[in-house]
Amino acid sequence: MTRLLSALLLTCVTVLAALRPANTAAETWVMGAMEDFAPFNYMDNGTFTGIDVQIMDEAAALIGVTLDHRPVPWKRMLLDFEGGKFDGVFQLTPTTARFEKWHLTGPLRTTRSVYVTRADSPLQDIRSPAELDGLVVGLVAGFTYEESFDSNPAIRREMSQDDFNNIRKLLLGRSDVIVGGHATLAYTARQLNAWDKLRVLPTPLVELGRYAAFPRTAEGAEKARRLQQALDEMHASGRIQEIMRSALNR
Template structure:
């Protein structure tokens, strides 16, 4: 009888071992069409940040279910618990207080850009913007003083592509955004030769992925933070971490 039980136990153990292993899945939101960091290429969601996060998640046994969305919708879905995480977030004291901010994923230089024929040569203080129409992306956080500047005339757009198109059409005097993103967008619109990047950046900030401050969110954040730090220390994989960690 004992022998029979041993055989049955062995069969059950083999059955358990042969079951398919389902990776843990996190639903992650981000802004759709935010090249070169996260955007679709031939129907596949890719970009520098996407590659970094996918690599880190795979190393901890997690699959990321990416949900590209308009930025305001991504933030709303995260706030209402429909997403496990959202990236890439600019740092603010409020966000660090209410969310687990994991990273930094990279650093971004936020700059002003205008048309080459514009008389605007530089923006060194917020008062230099008085009387000018500045193109921004709706829902974006750029820099605390800039975001709260009451005299600023904003021309809000859904994304950086629309923002640049409005500048080309004369609906704004200059636009603001991450240098790499604006450079990519201008290249895609064949407008690089029409654009002038102003020398003084508005800000330089790290970018983060946020998780909820719940027991589950705390655990996700802790695991991903540890893996991102290991990747940084080992500089793996070099093809994009070299770029990523040098920003």
């Protein structure tokens, strides 16, 4: 009986393999991403990893796609994307202009952008950008934070190339307060052994999703539709929340 069942199982597998379409080789999408944005995407012993990388890889696997990640500096990533070098990019803050320009898919996750100051600062809270008057605000060049904040000409900006330098400038007194994603700033500050020297203000600037983008073409629209379906499934099952908890609670 056991041999009979084994033979039947082998036959079924063989039949299914024969019925599988010949073009089942996984598609590959070339995806641009910021090269150093821990804990969401970063290099670890030569492997590109992180929360968003894992979310994107698992979503792609659900639709039979393999992602060829191309981690590069943020500004270059956007330029290369517009130049047609990537099939898509992630993780973008949503803006009206980006929704009009590209097919945005998501959110992958939600980010709470916060104000952070030195632990000994007299600042207690910032409830609106109007309260930034007279303060130097540290930001990362090329990043989008929130549309009204980004377009406010009255904000005195101290620009940095990344969150590491943004935090260093804050500690050196070159800025009074910095803005960034809570998880990213906390991770970076701990890498610098500086988290106990900083304080997160109670009121966040904004809480927004982070998106993947594809060109506004028929092919881009189809990729966006398929990825959206996979992301919706992962949100509904709780998988994305599980990935976030597992990574941030280490």
